[in-house]
Amino acid sequence: MLTADASQAATWRSLRQEVLAGDADSRAVTLHERAQATRRSILKMITDAGQGHIGGDFSVTDILTVLFDAVMNVDPENPRQEDRDHFILSKGHCAAALYSTLAHSGFFPVSELDTFMAPLSALNGHPNRVKVPGVETNTGPLGHGLPVAVGTAIGAKLLNNGARVFVVTGDGEMQEGSNWEALMSASHQKLDNLTVVVDRNRLQQGARTEETNGLDPLDARLAAFGMEVRVVDGHNYNDLIDALRPSTTGSPVAVIANTIKGKGVSFIEDRVEWHHKVPSQEQTLQAFQELS
Amino acid sequence: MTTTTVLNDAPTFDNRQDFADELIALARTNDRIVAVCNDSVGSSNLTKFRDEFPDRLINVGIAEQNMVGVGAGLANAGLIPFVCAAGPFLTGRSLEQIKADVAYSQHNVILCGMSPGMAYGELGPTHHSVEDFSWLRPLPGLDIVVPADGAQTRAAVRNAVADPRPTYIRVGRFKVPHVSEDNVGLERGKFVVAREGTDVTIIATGTEVSRALWAAASLASEGVSARVLNATYLSPLDEEAIKDAARQTGAIVTAEEANVAGGLGAAVASVVGQLEDGARVPMRILGLNHFAPTGSTAFLLDHFGLTADHITAAAREVLHRD
Numbered sequence A: 001m002l003t004a005d006a007s008q009a010a011t012w013r014s015l016r017q018e019v020l021a022g023d024a025d026s027r028a029v030t031l032h033e034r035a036q037a038t039r040r041s042i043l044k045m046i047t048d049a050g051q052g053h054i055g056g057d058f059s060v061t062d063i064l065t066v067l068f069d070a071v072m073n074v075d076p077e078n079p080r081q082e083d084r085d086h087f088i089l090s091k092g093h094c095a096a097a098l099y100s101t102l103a104h105s106g107f108f109p110v111s112e113l114d115t116f117m118a119p120l121s122a123l124n125g126h127p128n129r130v131k132v133p134g135v136e137t138n139t140g141p142l143g144h145g146l147p148v149a150v151g152t153a154i155g156a157k158l159l160n161n162g163a164r165v166f167v168v169t170g171d172g173e174m175q176e177g178s179n180w181e182a183l184m185s186a187s188h189q190k191l192d193n194l195t196v197v198v199d200r201n202r203l204q205q206g207a208r209t210e211e212t213n214g215l216d217p218l219d220a221r222l223a224a225f226g227m228e229v230r231v232v233d234g235h236n237y238n239d240l241i242d243a244l245r246p247s248t249t250g251s252p253v254a255v256i257a258n259t260i261k262g263k264g265v266s267f268i269e270d271r272v273e274w275h276h277k278v279p280s281q282e283q284t285l286q287a288f289q290e291l292s
Numbered sequence B: 001m002t003t004t005t006v007l008n009d010a011p012t013f014d015n016r017q018d019f020a021d022e023l024i025a026l027a028r029t030n031d032r033i034v035a036v037c038n039d040s041v042g043s044s045n046l047t048k049f050r051d052e053f054p055d056r057l058i059n060v061g062i063a064e065q066n067m068v069g070v071g072a073g074l075a076n077a078g079l080i081p082f083v084c085a086a087g088p089f090l091t092g093r094s095l096e097q098i099k100a101d102v103a104y105s106q107h108n109v110i111l112c113g114m115s116p117g118m119a120y121g122e123l124g125p126t127h128h129s130v131e132d133f134s135w136l137r138p139l140p141g142l143d144i145v146v147p148a149d150g151a152q153t154r155a156a157v158r159n160a161v162a163d164p165r166p167t168y169i170r171v172g173r174f175k176v177p178h179v180s181e182d183n184v185g186l187e188r189g190k191f192v193v194a195r196e197g198t199d200v201t202i203i204a205t206g207t208e209v210s211r212a213l214w215a216a217a218s219l220a221s222e223g224v225s226a227r228v229l230n231a232t233y234l235s236p237l238d239e240e241a242i243k244d245a246a247r248q249t250g251a252i253v254t255a256e257e258a259n260v261a262g263g264l265g266a267a268v269a270s271v272v273g274q275l276e277d278g279a280r281v282p283m284r285i286l287g288l289n290h291f292a293p294t295g296s297t298a299f300l301l302d303h304f305g306l307t308a309d310h311i312t313a314a315a316r317e318v319l320h321r322d
Ligand SMILES: Cc1ncc(C[n+]2csc(CCOP(=O)(O)OP(=O)(O)O)c2C)c(N)n1
Pocket: A053, A055, A056, A057, A059, A091, A093, A140, A141, A142, A143, A169, A170, A171, A172, A173, A174, A199, A201, A203, A204, A205, A261, B038, B039, B040, B062, B064, B089, B093
């Protein structure tokens, strides 16, 4: 099991205070810088490892940044504290985005990112809670995170500890039936402590979602399953913060975060082949420039 | 006497290519052949199939339980469905559909477990398909076919079309050398004798077959005559070949890129353990027994003791010549 980096955690703590105290504009600037730094880490991890899921990593980066830097109540030095807010990345193929967000928050040393997918590394291609602090459950097969999040939310209610539970799914991932079974229980159980964020980048592995097995009208479907639905620009930091506020109706919250797969790098954005393509040396240089 | 020789530096191939080519060739003359997948057109090598037969590729999206159910329905309607998905999601996610809708219902669905074993290396245990033998062997009426190279992969596809029945085929991605002739056939329920031998038998499957042949060659240089059986079918199981191996060679090593709890070695052991006194020979079962750490496929095969050197050592051990 990796362990926390105390000085990185301290830096993160003061940054968080700054974010929460600042006005909307300065908050957006700070969060954008954080997100871009995370994207640069992801880019390096993927080019070094020669594999990874860059498109989905970049679409979810802003969501992860907002959750960890502005919304969730977590302590990187005490990652299993019982009343923590819980975060589950159901689209586990975007492990690189999660690892770099966790490392930048001090859950483990940033230097560890250099081992991504190397032999015997804790940082596998999909996240493993047995080895990586901050990871709450092992994901990779799509459609597993939301049911586990529902159980976690029920548990937090039974313990009455005030913990909130956040889960991010891919939009293609919502084609898995297990998610809809979980949504039914979530609303039946009135889990107002649960927030499901759908990373709505409209692409899956092989094609657009609407050409493969259409999800629309996703908002109406989620509402019909009893969710309090919020539709938001998944790259607008202040709007995301607002969308991630607690439930106002007593129902679980579903946030449809409209995102761009590959966000931040022009030649990667919204292109299906970048689901798991690896940039060439030249492309890597250009990508670094665009992310700086 | 059969002796297959595989050079150490023999070129290696991804069996998915042969799989796709054979499927397309057959689909040109048999319009009952359809393919079903889960957003895996590319990873199942079905892009060319889709381009040529757009109406006959049914992509249900990321929904494997539905995918197998749809496959059973297609078979029920009279088609020959090849249901293709990465092995772990096909078998693990849809296990009950495979049991009830395919095996128990006897719908002639051809389940194609793409990139099985630890082909997805660093993507980790969630993406490894190493429990498939253990999960599927108990299902009566489901054939399990493990081609060891491209030619055998083509033969498995031909068998499935010529005589459709509930079948699971492992379609390998980790590159392996050829161990059989072009246009080879596969006899249902029979192991292939890859090399004759009298002192010990190595029963290997899939990726491990070429490694077993390398091991046999190095054992030969030590004066040990090793028989190599290529377990192309795990179900139905070639019990006769196993009994012959025990009675004639007196020691058995099995090697599989799969978990040992319920896999090939366990199947062989259950036959050997029930033989008459004097024929219950010593065995070594090589395979996986824990979730893989991070690493490439080649690294992990070494980690789990599945290289030719490991097989050689296990043979020496079982012969008490170490
Ligand atoms: C059960 C299961 N089936 C298939 C896959 C293979 N797979 C990995 S990522 C992916 C596409 C995911 O698309 P989406 O959820 O939209 O994620 P994003 O586009 O954000 O990467 C697929 C099919 C898987 N990981 N799990």
